[in-house]
Amino acid sequence: MALTPRPPSAEQAxxxxxxxxxxxxxxxxxxxxxxxxxxxxxPTTGLRRGQPADAYRLGRVV
Numbered sequence: 001m002a003l004t005p006r007p008p009s010a011e012q013a014x015x016x017x018x019x020x021x022x023x024x025x026x027x028x029x030x031x032x033x034x035x036x037x038x039x040x041x042x043p044t045t046g047l048r049r050g051q052p053a054d055a056y057r058l059g060r061v062v
Contacts (some may be wrong), residue, residue, distance in 0.1 A: 001008065010022045023031045 008016065008018070010019070013019045014022050
């Protein structure tokens with residue numbers, strides 16, 4: 001991907017495991033809101049604890 005000038009199609013990105021799914025344009029905003037609502041009621045402590053590990057993996061100091 002990094003060596004070609006064209007990005008993959010949405011379907012290719014899904015097939016390659018780069019994205020979780022593909023939705024139609026009309027469904028994009030409702031789907032994004034549904035995911036945001038799921039994240040908003042999720043376990044924020046677990047997400048917060050994962051940040052240092054993510055930062056370490058990315059070479060950043062927390």
